[in-house]
Amino acid sequence: MACNFEEGQGNEGDGLPKDTVHEGLISALVSDLGVDSFIEVILLSTWDNVVGPKLCHVWYSDQERCKIGEKCILHVASLTGRDLFHDGSEGEGIVSYKLLLLPQHDVVVNCYKFYGCLKDGRTTLYAFSILMPTRYLNDYMPLYQICETRIVEFTAKFRLFQFKNYQTAIEKIFNDLKAFLIHITAIVRGKLSGTLEIADTWLFSIFKNTTKEEIALLEKAITSHLQTCRCSIVIGSDMKQINKMVRTLAMFNSEKELQSSRINLEDDERINQSYLPDLYLQGLLMELESLPISDIVRSHRPTTIISLHNWEVYRTALPDQHASILQEILKIDLATLWINNNKVTVSLSPQMLTLVEEGALLIEEFLEEMKELPCITQIRAEYIEHFKQKVDTKTYALIEFIESERKQNNALSIDDIKTYLSIRNDNDLIVILATSEYYKPGLCSWLIGQPSLTGYLPSGGGNL
Incomplete structure (x- = not known):
């Protein structure tokens, strides 16, 4: 799914029912997760056909340190609630998301929309919104995929808890939200990118x-x-x-x-x-x-x-x-x-x-050659890049070979693949197959699952 950047606007004259999230936060709607995180607030909101946009709950990472004020939180609840009013196109069970920039509050909002239920059992749209100061956007964006994965998972749990017992659903996801904040913050603090020598x-x-x-x-x-x-x-x-x-x-x-x-x-x-x-x-x-x-x-x-x-x-x-x-x-x-x-x-x-009992031959040769190189940073770093390019070249050749054979409806053979790529053992082939997942997701699973595939390739790891 694409990431949409939008600038949040007010709701004057939009023809919708009057906002009902203007009275301020009350203690029953607020929880403190007790985590020192750059993500300062997570809120849950919905659209109610009777009262309009509705704030369901607010989780502060650390309420005492939070710099995002109530006015901003209520504005986001209103904004996402009205957005839910317009958005009914996604199917139930689908989680869609949007990134909002609120320059007037110096805040970025990552909003995840999903279907849940109301107290009476009716289905409606909800939104989890993650709020952080704008200066942390560059830290957050590389983790977008991880955030989506985690939120999709605890959204599924939240929906299940709602259907089982609507009254206790919010308190049951407290630990999931806390673990999520600890997880994301730890990655940013200990990130490897830009520090590798x-x-x-x-x-x-x-x-x-x-x-x-x-x-x-x-x-x-x-x-x-x-x-x-x-x-x-x-x-x-x-x-x-x-x-x-x-x-x-x-x-x-x-x-x-x-x-x-x-x-x-x-x-x-x-x-x-x-x-x-x-x-x-x-x-x-x-x-x-x-x-x-x-x-x-x-x-x-x-x-x-x-x-x-x-x-x-x-x-x-x-x-x-x-x-x-x-x-x-x-x-x-x-x-x-x-x-x-x-x-x-x-x-x-x-x-x-x-x-793992043995390494691939191409790795064995790579390390033997590394041992012979002078201990000079640039030379060794360049040789590693050369090796990575070698693996990529074989991967491109594998993808091209398989696509060519598929077009001609030829039966695929492990031996033919090894010969074409000059691969000498199964471990080398598995390295190339796994690398192909980076460029052609699903290719490895598709290849192993072909009934016409002849030859033996150990897949490693079994069923439950």
């Missing part, structure tokens, strides 16, 4: 005398990182070593992906021990046994886990299976919420995490 990575310190154990870990870590769409978690007990590995893997991510990644900060102990969903890269001061596997498998991308405790690498299902597993889990979540208000705990089975 090869001198801070293992790729700068790799030499001829680097141990076999270190090389083996790097081979498996980089291979799996690329195979899981460049999404990884690094766990350990030494924050500096964790950050060094995170920065090493970050050398293979795009600048846009680094804006949805974070490193550990010394003054952020609680976040350093908390998994944040849907990031490309993050480090955790945590033991493998303490990882929230049930949350990790709910990520919208497959994930690699690099343990600096035992120098092993694990991963979830690869792209061709991850989406279907996630969809199944989310269905179970909603069904369980309907029954007992608790999120289902997905049991950790051998199929959910796969031990």
